[in-house]
Amino acid sequence: MATATLIAPEAYLAMSFEGTDREYVDGEIVERGMPTYLHGRIQGLLYALFWILGKQFAIFPATEIRLAIAGQKKYRIPDLSVFAGAEPCTAVPDTPPLVAVEVASPDDRLTETLKKFVEYRAWGIENIWLVDPDAKQLYAYDAAGLHPVEALRLPQYSFSITLSDLGL
Numbered sequence: 001m002a003t004a005t006l007i008a009p010e011a012y013l014a015m016s017f018e019g020t021d022r023e024y025v026d027g028e029i030v031e032r033g034m035p036t037y038l039h040g041r042i043q044g045l046l047y048a049l050f051w052i053l054g055k056q057f058a059i060f061p062a063t064e065i066r067l068a069i070a071g072q073k074k075y076r077i078p079d080l081s082v083f084a085g086a087e088p089c090t091a092v093p094d095t096p097p098l099v100a101v102e103v104a105s106p107d108d109r110l111t112e113t114l115k116k117f118v119e120y121r122a123w124g125i126e127n128i129w130l131v132d133p134d135a136k137q138l139y140a141y142d143a144a145g146l147h148p149v150e151a152l153r154l155p156q157y158s159f160s161i162t163l164s165d166l167g168l
Helices: 007-014 037-053 110-123
Strands: 023-025 028-030 060-065 074-076 078-084 099-104 127-132 137-142 145-149 151-154 159-162
Touching: 007 074, 028 060, 037 060, 037 078, 037 159, 060 151, 074 110, 099 110, 110 127, 110 137, 137 151, 145 151
Parallel strands: 099 127
Antiparallel strands: 023 028, 023 074, 060 078, 078 099, 127 137, 137 145, 151 159
């Protein structure tokens, strides 16, 4: 059995990758699913909806940024992170966003996505969402686990996203 070579967090943060960025979990580099056109389109629409919301409120969306979710042990990259209040002032935010969204790609594994969601929740992300464009389904992850929803909601901003908002 091969032994994984562990990488220091500083080395990971200095790396760039061909194709999609990689995540970092407990010293190992973790590949992410390859997005499709539909994935990118949905990600762009989500960003645009939050950008519009940011015109009224202190909301700051960002796509595919590294988040330092467990000190220097884990760096995850949600498809969309949405910060509220103060805009992040570091290259790699180390405070939880208000929202983390994953957009499912055909080669994503649900077990890996759920593992991320557990980490996101433990770190303090309040709104954890999954958009599955192929299945035309929206999901929210909370204390009860992952469950389908009709809309992704931020009641404090009177804001919601439905499948039709995403052209699905």
